Each structure stands twice: as C-alpha cells, then as structure tokens.
Amino acid sequence: MTGTTFRARVLRVVAGIPPGRVVTYGDVATAAGRPRAARAVGNIMGSCSDSRIPCHRVVASGGQLGGYGGNVSLKRALLRAEGVLVVGTRIRQFADVRWTARLARRQRTR
DNA sequence: GCATTGACTAGGG
DNA sequence: GCCCTAGCCAATG
Numbered sequence: 001m002t003g004t005t006f007r008a009r010v011l012r013v014v015a016g017i018p019p020g021r022v023v024t025y026g027d028v029a030t031a032a033g034r035p036r037a038a039r040a041v042g043n044i045m046g047s048c049s050d051s052r053i054p055c056h057r058v059v060a061s062g063g064q065l066g067g068y069g070g071n072v073s074l075k076r077a078l079l080r081a082e083g084v085l086v087v088g089t090r091i092r093q094f095a096d097v098r099w100t101a102r103l104a105r106r107q108r109t110r
Numbered sequence: 111g112c113a114t115t116g117a118c119t120a121g122g123g
Numbered sequence: 124g125c126c127c128t129a130g131c132c133a134a135t136g
Contacts, residue, residue, distance in 0.1 A: 006133070021120040025118050029132085040132040045117050047134075060118065067117035075117090 006032055010044050013101075017057045020083040021092065021099035024061050031101060042066070057082075063094030 002104065009032040017023055023031075025038040025045075034040065038061075045055045046069065055079040058067035069094035076086050085092040 029118090034132070036130085037132045039130095040115070040118085040134080042117040043133055043135095045113090055117080060116080061120085065117095069117070072117090084112085 006034060006037065006040065007044050007047075008101075009033060010041055011048060011050070011053055014045075014048070014053050014055060014058055016101075017054055018101055018104075019054075020097065022057050022079065022084060022094075022097050023099050024059055025066065026061055027100055028058060057099075059091065063091035063099050065089045065091070 010028055011029045014023075025041045026035070026059050029035055029037040029041045032041070041058070045058055048055050056068060056075045058066070059079075065072055065075055065079075072089070079091070080086050084097050091097065
C-alpha cells in the first residue's frame with residue numbers, strides 16, 4: 001500500500017461508512033493517516049464524483065453538517081433518510097451516530 | 111514549482 | 124451561541 005495516495009485512502013474510508021452512521025472530516029483524515037488533513041479531506045470530498053462513495057455521511061466536527069457542494073439541504077435530507085436526527089445545521093445524538101473503525105470493532109465483536 | 115483555494119478545526123472575543 | 128483568526132493539507136491554476 002505504499003503507492004496508495006492520501007486521496008485513495010480517504011475514499012476507501014468513506015466508502016466503508018455503514019448507513020445511518022456519520023464521521024467527521026478529522027476522523028476520516030486520521031483514519032487515512034493524516035490527523036491534521038481535515039481540510040484536505042473536504043477538498044477531496046468536493047472532487048469525489050463516485051456514486052459508490054457516500055460523501056454525505058461525512059460531516060464537520062461537533063456534529064455540524066459541514067457542506068455539500070452548496071446543497072446542504074440535500075445532505076440533511078439524505079442523513080435524515082438514513083435515520084440520522086438532524087436539526088438545522090446540526091446533528092442530534094451525534095455520539096450515537098458517529099462511526100469510527102475502532103468503535104466498529106467494539107460493536108462488531110461484542 | 112509557487113500561489114491560491116476550499117465540503118475543516120480549535121481557540122479566543 | 125455566533126463571529127473572527129490562525130494553523131494544516133491536498134488539489135488546482
């Protein structure tokens with residue numbers, strides 16, 4: 001995996017997010033190997049045109065919705081459709097819908 | 111190869 | 124709770 005670019009790793013992580021769950025840009029960056037590249041992740045997301053990449057499950061820190069190419073309303077609708085409780089530009093019960101590889105292992109094993 | 115941009119984050123007012 | 128500032132990173136011109 002030495003030749004894997006940061007971009008590819010980010011897309012890989014986002015593609016692994018299960019329905020009804022969300023992750024912050026910082027979490028994706030960390031999972032990709034660059035804890036400080038949250039901004040870069042956002043840039044990559046804007047370029048992700050693949051339908052297999054659920055970019056709408058990537059949100060900002062603190063449960064903020066973040067952005068969605070200028071159509072935040074659509075992102076809000078998609079998240080709510082998956083069971084995520086969204087109010088205004090924020091996510092309620094963010095800790096309950098937040099997803100990370102480490103948490104996934106915990107809930108999968110138990 | 112340098113400068114600008116942008117779906118970010120944390121900290122201070 | 125909201126607005127502004129500084130810091131960080133990859134992509135693009």
